[in-house]
Amino acid sequence: MIDARRMNRRGVLAAGSGLALAAAAGPVWAGAKDGDAQLDALLDAQLQAWLDRAPELVTGLGLDVGARATQRFKLADRSQAAAVEGRDKAAADLAAVRAVDPASLSPEARLSRDIALFQLECTAAYRAFPFHKSEGWRESPYIVSQIGGVYSMTPDFLDAQHPVKTAQDVDAALSRMAAFAKALDQDTERAEANAAVGIVPPDFLLDGALAQLKALRDGQAKDKAMIRSLTRRAREQGLANPEAAAVALFEGPIRQALTRQIAALERHRARAVHDAGIGTRLPDPEAYYALNLKTYTTTAYSADEIHRIGRDQVAELTGRLDGLLKAQGYTKGTVGERVAALNREPRFLFANTDAGRAELLAYLETEMARVRARMPEVFATVPRGGFEIRRIPVEIEGGAPGGYASAGSLDGTRPGIYYINLKDTADWPRWSLRTLTYHEAAPGHLFQGALAREAGDLPLYRRLTGFSAYSEGWGLYAERLADEMGFYDDDPFGRIGYLQSFLFRAARLVVDTGLHAKGWSREEAIRYMTATAAEPENRAAREIERYCAAPGQACAYKLGEIEIARLRAEAERRRGFSLKTFHDRVVMSGPMPMTVLASHLNAST
Incomplete structure (x- = not known):
């Protein structure tokens, strides 16, 4: 698993050079009820059993000390038997959590139960697909x-x-x-x-x-x-x-x-x-894709519904970009052609050399420091831990995403890392880099992840859970938030980059469902992505190939952002709305499925 408002007695205590879990008497929620301690003990035991199977994660969290010190010498068991055992364990865990009467729980404990139920239901459901592999954010056949x-x-x-x-x-x-x-x-x-x-x-x-x-x-x-x-x-x-x-x-x-x-x-x-x-190579590909979509988007949308939402969003965002481009004198050709032309303008490009890459990374460092300094304007709490920017290792950059975030340790001694793929600096014209930084670093993934991991009030099983639609939806919401804070006010091309980022995520809804539910070819998907979202062809090819390897994952971003934006719009209509309070309720309660987030925010008002 990869975030309860009142103090949790479990906590995380310093122990030597890392962290160790303290003995727990259960969380103390506001309005705690008799079943809270039972559920807490159950979810904690399930977490500990899961950590037993995940030595790399234990090291990443800084928990490979004390009783877990031997895990620093190990890697996870990747055998088929281990995969089957893990899904069978999830099914047993699911039955145990279902057996806890929600009427015996406080609101916060019910929230923990709902989060666990969704995650365990998805994991256990993959027993029907023995070929499946879960690996971080990759749910793949x-x-x-x-x-x-x-x-x-x-x-x-x-x-x-x-x-x-x-x-x-x-x-x-x-x-x-x-x-x-x-x-x-x-x-x-x-x-x-x-x-x-x-x-x-x-x-x-x-x-x-x-x-x-x-x-x-x-x-x-x-x-x-x-x-x-x-x-x-x-x-x-x-x-x-x-x-x-x-x-x-x-x-x-x-x-x-x-x-x-x-x-x-x-x-x-x-x-x-x-x-x-996947339609021609898997048994029951429709059911497999539906499960992947549920796991990634944490919604009940069908592939057809997602495809329609994507096309509607593409049309709306294309119209907005058209106006911005015309205002800068770019009037000829489709929106995709005009943005693609921006991709090639020398004034926006870093040299595709080691020196150019170093200059690009320095630009990102400056921007990340600038945006972090302003986060107290819209967040009541900011992370203590540091962030770093690194190039994706050369050995794997050919198939890696354009950028991604790696969370830091629980105690903050190892910083979160924002990785960027610099195989070709032409993939990153200057006008696109601010938005990427807001998505991956602050107020996006590293910022949200650090707040969840540093939230000592939360049980560890809430801090370590993860849902793609929540995290990726938040990353995209963070781009919007940066625009609202005025980060593009002096940078019209940066605002074009921001809207192109949204257009890119909307196009993902179309191409992922096109590939896996409508029989699109790789080449058809690449053409759509380059023509519609103005992605450079080599980068578009890497993106499409990624969607082929992790069916459904690309749909998490825009659907998650749409839901977070909808929930914020609802909250803004209520008397006494505070943006800081809204962010606190979304982030400081930890990652959760979109359906659970909606009920949580509604119950908080």
Whole structure:
């Protein structure tokens, strides 16, 4: 799971260099009732069992100390047996939560129950689809793709999240490198099992995955990011040089496991077809896509409804952009053609060189600091932890999203990280970068995530839960909020970038449902995205391929934003509306499904 208003006695206590969970007597909610302690103990036990299975997350949270110290040496079990066990556990957990009488609970405890029920219902429902893989934000029928698989996650995790402060931390990193080889083989075994029943990714997804796997496997081991990072940080701490041991692991078991995975995917590539959507390759694709849409959007919208909403939003946003472009003298061609022309104007571009990338990152740092300084104007609470901006690792940038956020540790000692894909700086004209920063950093993902994680009043199971429509909807809402605060008042092209961002997310509703419910091809979807949302073709191609690998995920953004905006409009009509209070109610209660958020906000008034 990846946020109750009154103090929760569990809390998170400092313990050595990390955090440990304190013993709990249950939360103390306003108007607490007899069932609250029972539900709290149940949800906490479920959380602890889930953390037992997630050593990378435990490290990311800073909880790999004390009783959990051995998890710093491990990676998660990625076998098919573990996946089945996890979904069976979710079904049992679901039954246990359902058995708690909501009449015995306070309003806050009922909120916790509703959040848990939705999440467990979705997880348990995937038992009907044994080929399915849940991996962070990726709900996918494909075990290995250009965006998914342990090969794309562990090197960056070892670089950015695994701590290196002591000799034991070095040993733990080497242990995880050894476990990386096993995890690769587990992914390969599951991919082979899926292929045996005809579930093979499209040819272009396999091409992307193979290119990245070969880039990771080939070349000098000592030059790999995870090894460079380990040796550099060990040197900075005055520890013995681990390079020889790390290189031996890479040259031996890791490279061998990568070679086995490459060979398997090359066999799959020989039989792969070009069909982009899931309709021709999965059993009961309509039911699978409907479940993915429910999981991602946390709504009951059908694929047809989402497609219609997307087209309506595209039409409305295109009209708004038309007026802004004409005001700047851009009058010829469609809106898509005019915005595309802006993409190519040299005055907006950073050089596609290391120096240009450094200049771009410095620009983002300045903008992030500026917007964070103004957040107290619209938020009663601001995060304590810091934020960083980093380039997405070169080894995986070919298939990675344009940008994404990685949350910091619970105690704030490891900052949240805003990643940007700098494979080609032409993907990021200057007029688009402010909006990306507001979405990924502040007041978007890193800001919201940090507030949830630092909310000591909340039980940990509320702080660590996650729903794409909530988080991505908030990220898009954050872009709108920045506009309301005047961040584009002196930057008309920045406002064009903001509306183009909204148009891009609306177009996602059309192309995702087009691919998976209406039989669109990859090329048809790319053409629509470039013509309608003015995305550069190479970036549009990466985006469309991402939607092919994670069906439904692209629909979370705009549907989440639409719902948050609707709920705010409702709240504004009530007497005594306060924007800070509204934000507090949305963010400080933690992530939740859109349906639950609506009932929570209505109950709060």
